[in-house]
Amino acid sequence: MNTIKKFSIALCVSASLAPAYIQAQGMSSHEFGPKAGDREFTLSGAGTSSKDFDNGTFGVSGDVGWFLSDQTVAGVRQSINYASVDNGDDVWNGSTRGYVDYHFGRHQARPFVGASLGGIYGDGVKDTGIAGLELGLKYYVLPSTFILARAEYQFLFDSGDSAEDNIDDGAWAYVLGMGFNY
Template sequence: MKKLFKTSMLLAAMVPAVALAQPSAGDQEITLGGAGSSDKDFDSSGLSVQGSWGQYLSDSSLWGVRQTVNAFDTEGESVQWSGSTRVFYDYHFGSGNSRPFIGLSAGGIYGDGVDETFMGGPEIGYKHWLNENTFVTGLVEYQFLFESASDVDDTYDDGAFFYSVGLGYNF
């Protein structure tokens, strides 16, 4: 009987934690993530920072703007900067602290050493809330580049995958 009581109390204590992570229509979120790399002598280094702002249209759907800034520094060369700005729409599945999502994004890429062009494609990700407002997120984007709408069919197979991990906050 004592074991049943303890188990029941433990389960009851977990119920509010599961219900914590349920954004609703009108809630907003921001995310921030980054990555970097260097060769063994630090002669060539790269840094990437990604952030986003979004607003929930419902408990499951989120739209927003995502920004990525990249810097690449090679010894003896000036730092090369590039970036991309995209609008996205994501649909979240389930409820509770862990929620996978799928979506689409479209925008542009620009900067030093890149052809300034449009980009777009599908994305898939996962969010896990650590408390009521804070979550960790992972995202995989498949982006293809195109100059105009007529190029989309020709360039879809020539895309690239982009990965990111970060932290987010709902308010």
């Protein structure tokens, strides 16, 4: 069984056992999640490979955020992606973005919406600005630990005029990861 499958199974088992653990500890849903002033760290990843493992990509994204209120977090996100190409040049790229997200509700499952703005750089991309809107879900498996799923609609720009022109030519980026509040 490959590593990604093992990790996915472990993640699902952990998530399914968490409610029983929480109930046994006598915790209620209002004890989950951050308060104003708390910080947050998340680590997410993604990857693909051809069936012969001779072409593949891998990406990792880390976020550090600060809660301005119980429901609003602002922070910095760093993403790095690497592609190994058989009979070609391997490439990497990265992006650094500031973000603001607003969370709905105060229970274990917390949907959120937000926006990000920053830059993208590396091989195979033109160093340029990147902006986007995002939506996602954090599910708290423990009072300060959560599973994260996020989708971002991103578009590139060089100026205000190109941002307006390029907004319709964006792309979706998806991440799955884990995080905690401290």
